[in-house]
């Protein structure tokens with residue numbers, strides 16, 4: 001059950017990273033501009049909202065600050081790779097992957113937080129984008145922007161813990177809050193989305209016996225009243 005107490009395994013199970021056959025890699029530049037806004041201002045002003053469409057560079061910058069790994073070790077808890085980012089994660093296992101789906105209909109991208117790169121997925125980008133647009137519209141009444149789908153690698157947590165399921169959802173909550181705060185800091189709109197999102201995994205060629213979708217966040221551009229487009 002989701003509420004069963006997690007316990008580190010005495011004998012860790014086997015785990016290996018997921019390989020995306022036919023994916024291409026897009027290496028990203030580290031952001032050079034740092035927002036001048038204070039943490040106090042970010043805490044005061046963060047609100048959930050959906051604005052206008054947003055470019056991929058803004059998404060990449062947001063991901064670097066909120067999810068990019070600032071430290072990494074090949075073997076930590078249970079001998080598994082661990083890492084450190086702005087979000088805490090159970091056992092340092094960083095079990096939440098982020099798949100980005102833009103309203104521009106282009107290919108979906110899995111964020112690689114170790115190398116700050118996008119893994120461009122071979123799935124049909126236009127079809128996934130349309131399905132995603134419907135999902136976002138159904139829970140927000142809006143559809144602009146890029147959806148960051150949080151996809152838990154359940155197999156990694158299960159390799160390290162018995163009763164790991166609640167850890168996955170708590171890890172997702174930590175990532176969600178960090179992304180929302182970083183989005184505000186970067187003057188972007190962020191809106192958590194209430195669905196889990198498992199139904200899209202087959203279309204993304206992500207196996208459902210390994211991955212569990214654990215929510216999403218809609219990122220978009222802020223609409224400044226009376227500003228030229």
Ligand SMILES: Cc1cc2nc3c(=O)[nH]c(=O)nc-3n(C[C@H](O)[C@H](O)[C@H](O)COP(=O)(O)O)c2cc1C
Nearest residue numbers: 046047048049139140141176191192193194195215
């Ligand atoms: C787990 C979670 C799921 C949410 N799902 C939705 C959603 O599906 N649609 C939506 O418009 N807002 C959603 N929200 C945003 C909440 O409605 C919002 O956080 C709340 O009204 C408080 O407003 P604030 O975020 O502006 O402070 C969600 C928030 C969380 C934490």
